[in-house]
Structures are given as structure tokens and as C-alpha cells.
Amino acid sequence: MFKHLKAVPGDPLLALIVAHQQDPNPKKIDLGVGVYKDDAGQTPILHSVKKAEAMMVENEITKSYLGVYGATEFSPIIQELLLGKDSDIIKQGRIQSTQTPGGTGALKVAADFISANLKGARLWVSDPTWGNHESIFNSAGVEVIAYPYYDSVTNGVRFDDMMTKLEAETKQGDVLLLHACCHNPTGVDLKMAHWEALTDLVNKRGLLPLIDAAYQGFGDGLEEDMAGLRYMAERVPSMLIANSFSKNFGIYRDRCGGLSVIAETGEEAKNAFSIIGQAIRANYSMPPAHGATVVHTIMSHPELRAEWETEVAEMRNRINGLREKLVIKLAASGVSKDFSFIQDQRGMFSYSGLTLEQVRRLRSEFSIYIADTGRMSVAGVSDDNIDYLCDSIAKVVG
Ligand code: PMP
16 A cells, blocks of 8 residues: 555654764764753743643643634633733634644634635745744745745845735735734744835735744843734734744643734634634644643733743743854854854744855764754753853864
């Protein structure tokens, strides 16, 4: 039955993790993996999460199925975090939200919904984008097209090129995927003026924005990181938002996220949401409970919520602090290239501008593991390894 099948190559990032694990060099550094790490190199469970889990063990009375959309009390939490508690869209009932297994689950349901109901719609993604965007939408039968985004010369956004391409080539009903903040893999975010221009473009060309919000709180703040998304949401007729709680609650393996649909009227949102329910049923039937109960428990206890907000700020400040240190130490190491752009990037990742050859030398000569694209996971840097890292980069860059 399976004789004709050929093995496909595994994810190169996973291969990088294995290579790092097997490397005996005590100075080895893993800057490949996309999870938050503290200064000791651990991905800790947040204190607020531990406390919520203790309460949950006490209070849990059943493990019966959740509904298709998950726990009903969970959707206001998603909406308030994304849009803010005073949002008119929420007051008008124009948004419906469902719990999903991670941000990936939200994107998969969105892809199935788009494929089955918005016939002929293509998905526009940034060049580059998170690799799974293309896989998820292709597997749902949606054509994926890239728009210019990362500018390797200025380390900013090729915004004029992006607009020119989208103005010229999008069709009414196409879907425009934007990263809310902390762009993966580049760390280069849209500025407010970009969101304004893109909002006009969405309305002019009749596009459906799909916002991927996987890192809320990791850039400039829980509210600040949603400014562009909120600006656009308030001014366009419809929007889909896929959000993840993996990073900001540190509950990666519990698989918790949300998919929200905003429509012109409450009735339209409910209709779309009922079809989204069908897509969920055909995918995984119902979401897992644990992660969403953690999030709900934290958000509904003011002292836990305050502690969580402090912990998110600690993770954010550590990453932004490392960005500053990297810039200072790289300059001090005598490297010829200007790395000051690292400080302007946001989130877990940084496109370092290192070439493939430099990345390979860092790996083979210094046991420093960075993705072939030059994407560094900033959280993998620590006070213990930053000097070795900067000296090694200086040696390969010259
Ligand atoms: N979108 C982006 C841009 C991501 O980087 C990730 C996680 N790496 C996700 C979505 C999916 O997150 P989750 O682990 O919650 O499925």
C-alpha cells in the first residue's frame, strides 16, 4: 500500500534543535527554537499559570466534552484582549470568537472556512512569513501568493513595493494576511502609518484582512501591540483574527488560541460563525480544555491577572533588553557591520542579516545554531553566552 511513498524532508528547524542537542561543545548556543527562554535557558511555567492550575485541580468537576466552540465564557476574554474592553465592535455584537487548539488550529479552521465559502479567494502573505502559513492554506486548497515585505538593505519594510503589488494584483475577496506584531520570522513590524494605508487599501480593493496575532505582549505591551489591528478592525467591514496564547501565557503544549470573525452586522457574524463551527467539527470536533481554563482562570481573578501582566512584561523586557545589549556588544566587538537595526525589531525573532555562509560557519566552528535564513531567536541569548556569541559573530562577519 505504501510502497510508492517517498519520505519528505523534516522541518529544518527541528533538525537544528536535534543537532544542537547532540553537540558536545559546552559553549553551544541554540538560537533556532521559537520558544521563550529565561536567562538560565529554561522555558519556565509562569507563576500565574501554576497558581491557576492549582485552583483548577481543586475546582474541576467534570471532563465531559466541551462544545464545538469551547467554553462559552472564553470568547469575551479573547475579544477583550484583542480589541480592548471598550471596543464598539464588541458592544455592537459584530464579533464572534471561538477557542481553538493554538494559533495553528485557528489558522487551519480559517483556511477551511475560506476555501469552502469564499470561492476563488487567494491568500496574500508577506515575503517572508511563518512557514506554516503556506502549508496550512495550501493544504486547504487556497492559492498562496507573497507580497514584498522584508527589506534586507534597510532592515525595514519594503512598504512602497508591498502597496504597489497589492494595488495592482489583488482581486476583490482576496485575503490579506498581516502579522499583528512581532513579525515571524523577521521581527520587523508595520508602523501605524502602514496600518492606515493598508486599511484604505483593504476598503478600496474589497479585501478580507486575516490578522495573525501570535505574540501579543511581546513587542511593546499588551495594548500597544494591538494598536494596528484595532485601527484596521474599526474601519473595515469584515476581518478574521487568529490568535495564540502559546507565547504570552507560556502554555505552548496545551494548545490554546482563538479564531474571531468580525462582520458588518451581528447577524452576518453569527451566520459566518455557524459555518466556522462546521469547519471545526470536521477538523477536530472540539478543542482541548486545559489551556483555555488556565487563561480563563487567570483573566477572571484580578490578582492572577495582575501577576500575569507583570510576567508578560518581564518576558518582553528581557527580550528588548537583550536586543539593546546585542547592539552594544556587537559594536564593541569591532564587527564591521552595523547591527543597530536589531534594537528596532520586536518579538522573539530577529532577521540578523547574517549570510548562509556565516550561519554555517557559526554552526560548524562555534556551535552556535541559527536558522539558515539568519533568523535568530533572541530569547536564546543570555548574560552567560552573549559575549561568546558577539565575539563569534565578529569573527565570521569580519
Ligand atoms: N502564527 C505565527 C506567526 C507563529 O509564529 C506561530 C507559532 N510559532 C503560530 C501562529 C502558531 O502558534 P501556536 O503554537 O499557538 O499554534
